[in-house]
Structure formats: structure tokens, C-alpha cells
Amino acid sequence: MNLHELLHKDELTREEIVYLLSLKNEDDKNLLYTRADEVRQFYCYDEVHLRGIIEISNYCDQNCFYCGLREANLTLTRYRMSPEEVIATAQMITNLGIFTIVLQSGEDHGFDTDLIAYIIYSIKQQTNAAITLSLGERGFDEYRAWKIAGADRYLLKHETANPKLYSLYHNKQKLSDRIEHLKFLKNIGYQIGSGNMIGLPMQTVEDIADDILLCKEFDLDMAAFGPFIPSPNTPYQSKNSGSVELTLNTMAVARLILKNVHIPATTALATLDEDGRIKGLNAGANIIMPDFTPNPYREQYQIYPDRKCLKDDPRKCRSCLQLQLESIGRRVSSSRGDSLKLTPNEIINWSFK
Numbered sequence: 001m002n003l004h005e006l007l008h009k010d011e012l013t014r015e016e017i018v019y020l021l022s023l024k025n026e027d028d029k030n031l032l033y034t035r036a037d038e039v040r041q042f043y044c045y046d047e048v049h050l051r052g053i054i055e056i057s058n059y060c061d062q063n064c065f066y067c068g069l070r071e072a073n074l075t076l077t078r079y080r081m082s083p084e085e086v087i088a089t090a091q092m093i094t095n096l097g098i099f100t101i102v103l104q105s106g107e108d109h110g111f112d113t114d115l116i117a118y119i120i121y122s123i124k125q126q127t128n129a130a131i132t133l134s135l136g137e138r139g140f141d142e143y144r145a146w147k148i149a150g151a152d153r154y155l156l157k158h159e160t161a162n163p164k165l166y167s168l169y170h171n172k173q174k175l176s177d178r179i180e181h182l183k184f185l186k187n188i189g190y191q192i193g194s195g196n197m198i199g200l201p202m203q204t205v206e207d208i209a210d211d212i213l214l215c216k217e218f219d220l221d222m223a224a225f226g227p228f229i230p231s232p233n234t235p236y237q238s239k240n241s242g243s244v245e246l247t248l249n250t251m252a253v254a255r256l257i258l259k260n261v262h263i264p265a266t267t268a269l270a271t272l273d274e275d276g277r278i279k280g281l282n283a284g285a286n287i288i289m290p291d292f293t294p295n296p297y298r299e300q301y302q303i304y305p306d307r308k309c310l311k312d313d314p315r316k317c318r319s320c321l322q323l324q325l326e327s328i329g330r331r332v333s334s335s336r337g338d339s340l341k342l343t344p345n346e347i348i349n350w351s352f353k
């Protein structure tokens with residue numbers, strides 16, 4: 001079977017996925033990205049959804065080996081935004097015409113169930129935005145309370161589908177737990193996002209193929225694939241960054257396999273490559289997640305160093321992105337950008353919530 005036929009197959013085997021992920025020749029990669037772009041166009045049209053991130057706290061009880069927020073990193077100045085600051089930032093984001101707010105933090109139990117519920121409820125009262133939570137693994141009762149308070153989506157990356165690697169990267173957590181959490185979140189009605197990091201130490205292309213297949217099994221609403229970037233004061237500070245090429249290949253193959261799913265061009269990709277966002281949007285992505293965390297906090301949210309746009313004024317972000325998108329024939333969506341898997345009835349119910 002030639003590459004063209006392979007790219008038009010409805011189902012791909014693990015071996016075929018590994019083959020596509022490993023493409024290096026420019027012409028072959030261009031064929032892959034063009035096909036991913038066609039599939040993206042079919043399911044998502046030309047709209048790009050913006051998700052405004054507020055990094056509400058950089059405290060974390062976990063010790064993920066790759067991440068600068070890990071508890072053992074004592075060099076970091078820690079912060080926790082006040083509910084009023086978070087709510088005001090969410091209002092600023094919706095005033096810019098961005099209708100998904102992502103509340104992200106380390107696994108910070110100092111932000112307790114009620115405080116988070118209060119923030120969610122207040123934002124839902126004052127704006128018509130969807131709320132995505134990205135707060136790490138929390139209690140099942142907490143997920144339920146936050147859903148009742150109005151949260152719509154939960155982003156919890158599985159990071160790697162290889163249980164041995166997962167245990168190496170996380171000395172306190174297990175892959176089986178993460179999978180249980182994702183299943184629970186889906187069962188109680190969250191739209192769920194997951195995904196991996198590309199280029200983690202010891203990871204193989206076969207592992208990445210398994211990551212995509214696990215995303216398929218989860219029947220995700222959003223799948224995020226971002227490159228690993230070594231972070232100072234972590235055990236992996238001297239490791240190499242993930243490859244931009246392999247990240248783009250992964251996003252494109254994921255689009256072929258997962259089809260009607262949201263795929264972001266991640267900030268990590270834009271950090272490693274000046275044109276990373278545009279390259280990602282041309283290789284299957286339909287989402288951008290700009291950071292709206294106010295100063296001085298945004299500089300202290302050091303998951304990895306030198307994040308793209310870290311020093312820019314967030315209020316200029318939307319118009320800057322709009323220009324970039326228009327240059328490739330895409331446009332900023334003015335909708336919430338809910339799951340592409342909702343039925344027409346579900347969409348009506350969501351919009352009346």
C-alpha cells in the first residue's frame with residue numbers, strides 16, 4: 001500500500017501508526033499534514049476555538065519528574081490567586097470574545113472543594129463561558145461538586161499510556177488511577193480532554209502510538225499532544241526537548257484516527273518553534289490555548305521555562321492571534337466550542353444551561 005492509500009484508510013493498525021509517526025522525508029510529511037488538514041476541515045471547518053487559561057495556583061502536592069511545579073522544587077515562589085482575581089480575569093477574557101475559561105493549577109488541595117465551586121459558580125453567573133478544569137487528580141466527590149457548580153469540561157492528560165514509564169515519572173501516582181479518574185469524569189457528564197507529552201525520557205514511537213490508541217479508547221472530546229521541555233530544578237532538567245517534527249506527526253496522525261475531536265496547537269509547541277502554532281493548525285489542530293494569567297503570577301507558573309508569549313500583554317493576545325489565523329485562511333470562533341461529539345439535542349441543552 002502506498003502512502004496516499006494509507007492516509008485514506010479508515011482504521012490504522014499500531015504498525016501503520018508507528019510508520020506514519022516516523023515519517024521524516026519532507027514530501028511524505030507534507031502528504032500526512034495535508035491529509036490531516038483535510039480531515040480537520042471536514043469535522044471542524046475553518047473555525048479555531050480559543051481557550052483562555054488562568055493559572056490559578058502553582059502549589060502542587062505531586063512530584064512529576066518532568067514538571068517545574070513539582071512539590072520538591074523549593075526554588076519556586078508559590079502563589080494562589082484569590083477568587084476575586086480569578087473571577088475578574090475570567091470576565092476580562094469573555095470581554096475579549098473568548099468563551100472558554102480554563103482554570104489550571106498544580107494539584108493544590110489548599111484550593112479546597114468549596115473555594116473552587118464558588119469560583120465556578122460565580123463565573124457561570126457573570127459570563128456565558130464554558131469552564132474547563134485542569135486541576136490534576138482530585139477526589140471523586142470534588143469532581144461531582146464542581147460539575148454541579150457549573151463546570152463543563154475536565155482536562156487531565158494521561159501523559160503516557162505505558163504503565164512502566166508512568167510509574168517512573170510519577171512516584172506517587174498510577175496510570176490505572178488516572179484512567180479511572182478520566183472514566184469517572186466522563187460518566188458524570190464532563191466533556192473530557194487527555195493526551196500525552198512527546199519526547200519524555202525513555203519514550204519510544206511505539207509508546208506514542210499507544211497514547212493515540214488510548215485516546216481513541218477514551219472517546220475523548222479533546223486530545224492534546226505537546227512536546228516535553230526540560231525544566232530547571234527537576235530530575236529531567238538535562239534531558240533533551242521533544243521533537244517538533246514528531247509532535248506535528250503525532251497531531252496529524254491523531255487527527256486521522258480520532259477524527260471529530262478538538263486538538264490544540266499547544267503553547268509548548270509554540271515555545272520550541274516560533275511558527276509552532278501555525279504549523280500545528282496546518283497539521284490537524286483546531287484549538288489554541290492562550291495564557292491570561294495576570295502578573296506577577298504568570299512568570300511564576302514555571303511548568304517549563306520561557307513559555308511563548310510569557311512577557312506579552314494578554315489583552316492584545318486575541319487580536320494578535322486573529323491576524324495570524326487570518327493569514328492562513330482560518331478564523332476565530334465566537335462560540336464556546338463544545339465537544340464535536342454532542343448530539344443536536346445535547347447542544348440545545350448545553351446552550352440553555
Ligand code: SAH
Nearest residue numbers: 066067105106107134135136157228229304
Ligand atoms: N496539575 C495539572 C495541570 C497542570 S500541568 C495536571 O498535571 O494535570 C498541565 C500539563 O503540563 C501536564 O498535563 C503536562 O502534560 C504538561 N507539562 C508538565 N511539565 C511539562 C514539561 N516539562 N514540558 C511540557 N509540558 C509539561
Ligand code: SF4
Nearest residue numbers: 060062064067070106
Ligand atoms: Fe503538579 Fe501537574 Fe506539574 Fe504534576 S504536571 S507536578 S500534577 S502541576
